[in-house]
Amino acid sequence: MDTTLNDTLRTRKETGSHFTSTGLADVVAKRLINELNKLEIDNQNKLRVLDPACGDGELLLSFKRLAELNSFNNVDLVGVDENQQAVERAVTRLEEVKAENLDLIPNDFLEMINIEENISLFENESKKIDPVDVIIANPPYVRTQVLGSEVAQSLAKKFNLKGKVDLYQAFIIAMTMQLKPGGLLGVITSNRYLTTKGGESLRKFFRENYEIIEVMDLGDTKLFEAAVLPSIFIGRKKSNKVIENNSPANFYKIYEEKKSELIDEAVGFDSVFELLENLESGTFKVEEKFYSTLIGKLIFPESHKEPWVMASDEEYKWIEEVNQASYARFEDIGDIRVGIKTTADNVFISESWDELDTELKPESELLVPLHSADNASRWLPIEKKPKREILYTHTMVDGKKEVIDFTQYERGFNYLSSHREQLEGRKYVTKSRNWYEIWVTQNPGLLKLPKLIFPDISTEPKFFYDDGSCFVDGNCYWISLKDGVDNDLLYLLLGIANTAYLTKYHDIAFQNKLYAGRRRYMTQYVNKYPVPNPDTVYAKDIIKQVKSLVFNELTVEEKSKIEKEIEELTEKAFGVKK
Numbered sequence: 212m213d214t215t216l217n218d219t220l221r222t223r224k225e226t227g228s229h230f231t232s233t234g235l236a237d238v239v240a241k242r243l244i245n246e247l248n249k250l251e252i253d254n255q256n257k258l259r260v261l262d263p264a265c266g267d268g269e270l271l272l273s274f275k276r277l278a279e280l281n282s283f284n285n286v287d288l289v290g291v292d293e294n295q296q297a298v299e300r301a302v303t304r305l306e307e308v309k310a311e312n313l314d315l316i317p318n319d320f321l322e323m324i325n326i327e328e329n330i331s332l333f334e335n336e337s338k339k340i341d342p343v344d345v346i347i348a349n350p351p352y353v354r355t356q357v358l359g360s361e362v363a364q365s366l367a368k369k370f371n372l373k374g375k376v377d378l379y380q381a382f383i384i385a386m387t388m389q390l391k392p393g394g395l396l397g398v399i400t401s402n403r404y405l406t407t408k409g410g411e412s413l414r415k416f417f418r419e420n421y422e423i424i425e426v427m428d429l430g431d432t433k434l435f436e437a438a439v440l441p442s443i444f445i446g447r448k449k450s451n452k453v454i455e456n457n458s459p460a461n462f463y464k465i466y467e468e469k470k471s472e473l474i475d476e477a478v479g480f481d482s483v484f485e486l487l488e489n490l491e492s493g494t495f496k497v498e499e500k501f502y503s504t505l506i507g508k509l510i511f512p513e514s515h516k517e518p519w520v521m522a523s524d525e526e527y528k529w530i531e532e533v534n535q536a537s538y539a540r541f542e543d544i545g546d547i548r549v550g551i552k553t554t555a556d557n558v559f560i561s562e563s564w565d566e567l568d569t570e571l572k573p574e575s576e577l578l579v580p581l582h583s584a585d586n587a588s589r590w591l592p593i594e595k596k597p598k599r600e601i602l603y604t605h606t607m608v609d610g611k612k613e614v615i616d617f618t619q620y621e622r623g624f625n626y627l628s629s630h631r632e633q634l635e636g637r638k639y640v641t642k643s644r645n646w647y648e649i650w651v652t653q654n655p656g657l658l659k660l661p662k663l664i665f666p667d668i669s670t671e672p673k674f675f676y677d678d679g680s681c682f683v684d685g686n687c688y689w690i691s692l693k694d695g696v697d698n699d700l701l702y703l704l705l706g707i708a709n710t711a712y713l714t715k716y717h718d719i720a721f722q723n724k725l726y727a728g729r730r731r732y733m734t735q736y737v738n739k740y741p742v743p744n745p746d747t748v749y750a751k752d753i754i755k756q757v758k759s760l761v762f763n764e765l766t767v768e769e770k771s772k773i774e775k776e777i778e779e780l781t782e783k784a785f786g787v788k789k
């Protein structure tokens with residue numbers, strides 16, 4: 212850290228030193244002690260507890276007081292803070308409550324960790340301090356802008372941080388190094404990492420290093436005076452020795468409620484902290500304010516890019532049951548790809564090729580009907596071919612994708628030449644390829660196989676079948692079966708993908724509703740859709756029903772009758788009620 216800065220001149224913002232209130236400190240301490248109680252360890256065993264940014268010692272005080280109430284009497288308290296005066300106050304306060312075995316160190320905690328050697332070396336004037344059993348902390352939140360780029364860069368280098376560096380991220384890594392495997396971390400952080408793209412590295416770090424016990428999102432409850440909205444993370448550092456506990460992570464969210472109609476019957480609490488102890492979802496009153504709480508479980512998407520998902524206990528249970536009842540996921544049966552992207556749609560895609568002058572009208576072999584988001588609809592029957600066609604520039608030769616030999620297609624080449632200036636303007640294409648090529652072509656061999664198509668964004672699922680005679684625009688995705696998979700499974704996937712049953716699954720597991728109720732149907736979501744056992748009579752019946760939708764143009768009534776049947780069959784095929 213930049214030691215040239217004079218501590219005393221720094222503002223609170225610069226050091227991130229907003230102290231924790233006793234109420235909030237107690238919330239964190241209580242949860243840690245609850246976990247210790249669950250372990251049924253001998254209360255007389257020594258517990259080493261660290262706050263690496265202890266300020267005037269509030270969190271250590273809370274921990275000590277509550278530990279004693281729970282008969283943990285053999286507690287060593289270790290505190291570090293780079294602010295000498297704060298440490299002095301902490302000494303006084305902790306001595307007042309007769310804390311023994313107290314070690315308070317005025318120092319920069321991040322300097323005390325030797326990350327290069329990847330060991331938790333905690334040294335103070337040649338005195339080594341052992342790893343600890345519990346860390347309780349409210350580390351400083353200081354963003355890159357305030358840290359200054361030099362400090363931010365050196366932290367990023369030392370702690371291998373990517374993206375925007377905040378001091379608390381460095382702290383979390385350093386704390387983890389100081390924690391024994393199996394040790395508990397209770398830390399107050401900003402809640403931003405839960406939902407933002409920028410939170411990816413922290414989500415990844417927590418997932419990889421901790422068995423997550425609970426996350427509390429305290430949102431805008433103003434329990435903390437800093438500008439950031441706080442959350443509490445409680446986790447157990449992973450250890451090879453401890454058998455992994457697979458119990459799901461609890462999630463708790465509280466936010467101030469502005470809607471007055473909910474309010475009349477709201478049960479009252481004396482303080483928000485008291486409310487935090489009430490493990491029930493609902494709307495509650497504290498003095499003149501109203502708060503809603505949501506209690507449930509966290510679902511961790513496979514990719515750390517995705518935010519963690521919060522489901523109510525009931526939703527979580529349902530998702531788990533469906534997962535257990537499923538035979539496979541979409542990704543086990545098919546491959547999902549995005550459609551073709553030309554980067555010059557006005558040139559390559561048209562509904563009116565016929566209107567061109569004869570010498571410019573591309574040969575019909577070059578044109579392929581193209582499904583696009585605006586002609587997509589649920590169960591679109593096979594004979595409904597799109598009007599739009601794409602001038603497709605690639606073909607398969609001996610099993611390999613190759614650009615078409617345009618010497619064979621004079622009119623097609625004339626046409627492309629008439630747009631040469633625009634097409635050549637695509638430098639990313641011309642750098643390594645011919646100026647007249649489509650940008651993302653996909654594999655024409657696979658595109659010509661039977662497939663499912665669905666638009667990326669829509670309010671409801673719009674999956675439909677194509678027999679291979681049409682191609683797919685870049686605003687849609689398509690699923691082709693993996694080698695050797697029975698073609699009938701494509702109808703099964705289609706049938707269930709369009710149900711309200713899977714829409715419920717989608718909404719709980721991915722929580723990605725956009726504005727106006729639109730959903731995103733991205734590869735990483737659809738890949739995870741569950742598939743029931745295709746050998747059951749129900750699955751076979753779904754396949755049969757779907758075929759009747761795909762190969763016939765039905766009336767609205769006929770269609771909705773079959774849809775209803777598919778809905779019921781899906782429920783039966785999974786054996787889990789919706």
Ligand SMILES: C[S@@+](CC[C@H](N)C(=O)[O-])C[C@H]1O[C@@H](n2cnc3c(N)ncnc32)[C@H](O)[C@@H]1O
Nearest residue numbers: 228229230231264265266292293294319320349
């Ligand atoms: C958000 S305050 C929390 C203080 C206390 N734990 C509490 O909860 O009331 C953060 C503390 O971190 C300290 N701090 C900032 N950078 C530090 C560093 N590199 N090493 C140790 N302490 C640091 C500040 O002096 C401040 O007291």
